[in-house]
Amino acid sequence: MLxxxxxxxxxxxxxxxxxxLITAAALQAVREMIAPGVTTAELDAAAAAVITGRGAESNFxxxxxxxxxxxxxxxxxxxxxxxxxxxxxxxxxxxxxxxAQFRGWNxxxxxxxVLPDPERPELVxxxxxxxxxxxxxxxxxxxxxxTGRHIGEIGAAVEDHITAAGEYGILRDYVGHGIGRKMxxxxxxxxxxxxxxxxxxxxxxVLAIEPMVVAGSEATFVxxxxxxxxxxxxxxxxxxxxxxxxxxxxxxVLTAPDGGAAGLAPYGVKPVxxx
Numbered sequence: 199m200l201x202x203x204x205x206x207x208x209x210x211x212x213x214x215x216x217x218x219l220i221t222a223a224a225l226q227a228v229r230e231m232i233a234p235g236v237t238t239a240e241l242d243a244a245a246a247a248v249i250t251g252r253g254a255e256s257n258f259x260x261x262x263x264x265x266x267x268x269x270x271x272x273x274x275x276x277x278x279x280x281x282x283x284x285x286x287x288x289x290x291x292x293x294x295x296x297x298a299q300f301r302g303w304n305x306x307x308x309x310x311x312v313l314p315d316p317e318r319p320e321l322v323x324x325x326x327x328x329x330x331x332x333x334x335x336x337x338x339x340x341x342x343x344x345t346g347r348h349i350g351e352i353g354a355a356v357e358d359h360i361t362a363a364g365e366y367g368i369l370r371d372y373v374g375h376g377i378g379r380k381m382x383x384x385x386x387x388x389x390x391x392x393x394x395x396x397x398x399x400x401x402x403x404v405l406a407i408e409p410m411v412v413a414g415s416e417a418t419f420v421x422x423x424x425x426x427x428x429x430x431x432x433x434x435x436x437x438x439x440x441x442x443x444x445x446x447x448x449x450x451v452l453t454a455p456d457g458g459a460a461g462l463a464p465y466g467v468k469p470v471x472x473x
Contacts, residue, residue, distance in 0.1 A: 204376055204384055205402030211443050211472050213303045214378065214404060217254060218441055218452030220298040221305035224248040225453075228268070228296070232311050234288045238270040242281035245296050254300040257381040264425070269295040271426065276410050276418060276435030277372060278425045289315030291325040293437040297381050304381045306406045307453035308439035324413065325434055331366060332411040332436035333461075335359040335389075339407045340442050340458060341465035344449040349396035349405070353388035356409050367416030369435075372427065374408045377441050401446045408439030445472050 206214070224245040231244055246267040249256055256267040271279030271293045272286070279293075286292060295308035310329040315322050335356045342355035352374075360366050374387030385397050389409045397403075412418075414433030421428055429435060441452045448470035451458030457469035 204397060205400065206378055206404055206443075207402065208445065210303075210378070211402065211404070211445050213301065214305070214441075214443060214452055215472060217298045217300040217303050217305035219305075219455065220249055220252045220254045220300055221296055221307045221441070222453045222455055223252070224267075224296045224298065225294060225307055225309050228294050229309065229311065232286065232292060232313070234286055234313055236286050238272070238279070238281040238284045238286070241270055241294060242266050242268045245294075249298045252300075254298040257297040257299040257304050257306070260299065260381070267296060271435065271437065273434055274429045274432045275426050276369060276412060276429060277427045277437050280423055280425050286313060288313055289318050289321050289325070291329065291434050291436065293435065295437060295439065299381070302379060304377050304379070305453050306377055306381055306439060306441050308408060308437045310436040310438055328366070328411065328413050328434055329436045329438075331360060331363040332409055333438045334363070335409045335411065336407055336438040336440060337461040337465065339389075339409065340440060340449070340451065341462055341467050343399055343405065343407065343442055343444065344462070344467045346399050348398055349385060349387060350392055350394060351399075352405070352407060354391040356407075357390040360409070360411055367412040367414060367433075369410040369412065369416055369418060371418070372410055374406050374439070377404055377406045399444060401444055404441065404443045404452070406439055406441045408437065410435065410437045412436075443472060445470070447471075447473065
């Protein structure tokens with residue numbers, strides 16, 4: 199059986215720009231409407247409207263047995279939460295994961311939002327810090343992708359950022375991945391240091407970097423719906439993700455409208471558009 203290379207051609211990289219932007223737009227629509235009183239199904243519908251409205255399809259719905267456009271995970275749910283009639287409440291920490299397939303190419307991204315709650319400022323502050331650490335670790339991993347030689351350096355950078363921030367848990371059983379013709383492709387992208395340096399980072403490599411971090415123990419279980427991954431100790435979780443391409447000119451975050459410029463600036467990395 200012929201094995202497809204993990205590295206894309208310049209023409210293929212150009213094909214991945216639009217699905218990345220569509221994914222970003224879907225998450226922006228969710229960001230603008232998320233608030234106490236909104237259901238997770240309503241967030242899902244907002245993302246679906248953007249994706250289909252731009253001529254794409256939800257790649258989540260291409261996963262066997264999954265019927266929704268997004269995963270919406272709340273509080274102790276870390277990833278793969280199923281949208282439904284759950285009503286969001288003040289103080290909730292909400293992670294939204296979405297992806298679009300456009301003309302056979304894929305984008306995948308996730309954000310975490312903490313809803314304000316004036317009556318519980320300490321809870322909100324702790325959850326905001328969890329989200330900030332998780333997002334920061336993602337950008338640390340992306341910066342390592344811009345400067346490193348092997349994929350293993352990405353996971354090391356993610357882990358180092360989280361460890362330096364405090365006592366947080368990193369999910370071990372769920373990792374990032376390659377992305378292209380399929381939403382999930384080789385190679386795996388670990389969010390922690392591993393002995394194997396992994397494949398080389400070189401032009402044509404496209405990865406979905408997605409740290410999943412919890413405020414307590416990293417131990418999780420899959421709920422009875424057979425999808426939702428929740429913490430055993432009930433601690434809150436956060437999930438951030440971007441799809442990132444390496445090309446001849448440098449690095450470009452496909453699922454960020456600015457190519458990752460703002461997130462990478464603290465690391466002295468300037469993204470370069472794919473031509």
